[in-house]
Amino acid sequence: MKLSFLSTLSVGLLSAGLVASQANGTIYEGSVAEDLNGSNFTYPYPVKLFKFESQLEDLEMAFMDIRPKSKSNGRTAILFHGKNFCGATWEGTIEVLMAEGWRIIVPDQIGFCKSSKPTNYQFSLHQFAWNTRGLLDALDIDKVTVIGHSMGGMLSTRFSLQYPETVDDLVMVNAVGWEDYVQKGVPYISIDKTWATESASSFASIKGYEKTAYYVGEWEDEYDTWVNMLLNIYNGSERENYVKIQAQIVDMVLTQPIAHYFGDIQARTLVMVGEQDITAIGSTWASDDVSATLGQFDVLGKTVASQIPNAQLVRFPDLGHAPQISHPKRFHRALLRFLNKRGN
Numbered sequence: 001m002k003l004s005f006l007s008t009l010s011v012g013l014l015s016a017g018l019v020a021s022q023a024n025g026t027i028y029e030g031s032v033a034e035d036l037n038g039s040n041f042t043y044p045y046p047v048k049l050f051k052f053e054s055q056l057e058d059l060e061m062a063f064m065d066i067r068p069k070s071k072s073n074g075r076t077a078i079l080f081h082g083k084n085f086c087g088a089t090w091e092g093t094i095e096v097l098m099a100e101g102w103r104i105i106v107p108d109q110i111g112f113c114k115s116s117k118p119t120n121y122q123f124s125l126h127q128f129a130w131n132t133r134g135l136l137d138a139l140d141i142d143k144v145t146v147i148g149h150s151m152g153g154m155l156s157t158r159f160s161l162q163y164p165e166t167v168d169d170l171v172m173v174n175a176v177g178w179e180d181y182v183q184k185g186v187p188y189i190s191i192d193k194t195w196a197t198e199s200a201s202s203f204a205s206i207k208g209y210e211k212t213a214y215y216v217g218e219w220e221d222e223y224d225t226w227v228n229m230l231l232n233i234y235n236g237s238e239r240e241n242y243v244k245i246q247a248q249i250v251d252m253v254l255t256q257p258i259a260h261y262f263g264d265i266q267a268r269t270l271v272m273v274g275e276q277d278i279t280a281i282g283s284t285w286a287s288d289d290v291s292a293t294l295g296q297f298d299v300l301g302k303t304v305a306s307q308i309p310n311a312q313l314v315r316f317p318d319l320g321h322a323p324q325i326s327h328p329k330r331f332h333r334a335l336l337r338f339l340n341k342r343g344n
Helices: 005-019 087-099 125-138 151-162 191-199 203-213 221-234 239-255 297-307 328-343
Strands: 025-028 048-054 057-066 076-080 103-107 144-149 167-173 268-274 311-316
Touching (some): 057 087, 057 125, 076 087, 076 125, 087 103, 087 221, 087 328, 103 125, 125 151, 144 151, 151 167, 151 239, 167 328, 203 221, 268 297, 297 311, 311 328
Parallel strands (some): 076 103, 076 144, 144 167, 167 268
Antiparallel strands (some): 025 048, 048 057, 057 103
């Protein structure tokens, strides 16, 4: 049977799509600048670069590739950071997993931290997933356990949907996007307005927000490290690009909800939630009535876990947005219980 021109074209496009289903690039393991893409914060492990082309630009995705301290368990985890975080903020989790025999890949997504900051980029969760699958391909890694926090929790969901064959297990920690903000009544605002807010970021504003949402009114001196890490980029050599990109990321989170896709997740999943979290995109500019319905993580965690076919729920009733930082022993005990169950 002869294929029509349109049928042949469709087959060709499908084949091309399969070939180009992730970024193609190379790994650079040489020395990198102290001020790398606008960040001179010192990471706990050597920074490498995934160099690739995306959206007609040559880009660098900074990442750490950490091997286990002793015998390998043959498993690899990839850790996805949130909007106000970098790969380095996973330091405590890296240490725990490394001691358990894991290989750990920790990227800074494009636009963040030590990675390239292209201001004309179209930021999307799909694009982040495409970039990250390319990194894994360049490292010759076929299977990973995906652990994502905050915005990284959104990305971990999208990555699991986009590349289900790649994901062994999925862990989501206090993800933004567990609810559809626009559907709940948050009005759309322009990137220009969010740019103004991002541009005004200071030590006081960052600390004030994190103290309320991340650490439930408590503050340890060590948390200053992560505030200064962000401030370092906001005031660094790529400041103007970074501020614009952060405004674009707010737009991405607002307009690309994951809340309607949990039933499609195939991976065994752990939902981890600090129930005192109040993080919600748009709560500051929505009406009081709408704001009152947002960021109810004591409800969201249960709702999300109930929608995922093979999910477990771990609740921290007294913790906020970043339980892995505020109470790492409790967090990692629960995480390892889930991860090691597969091994048994």
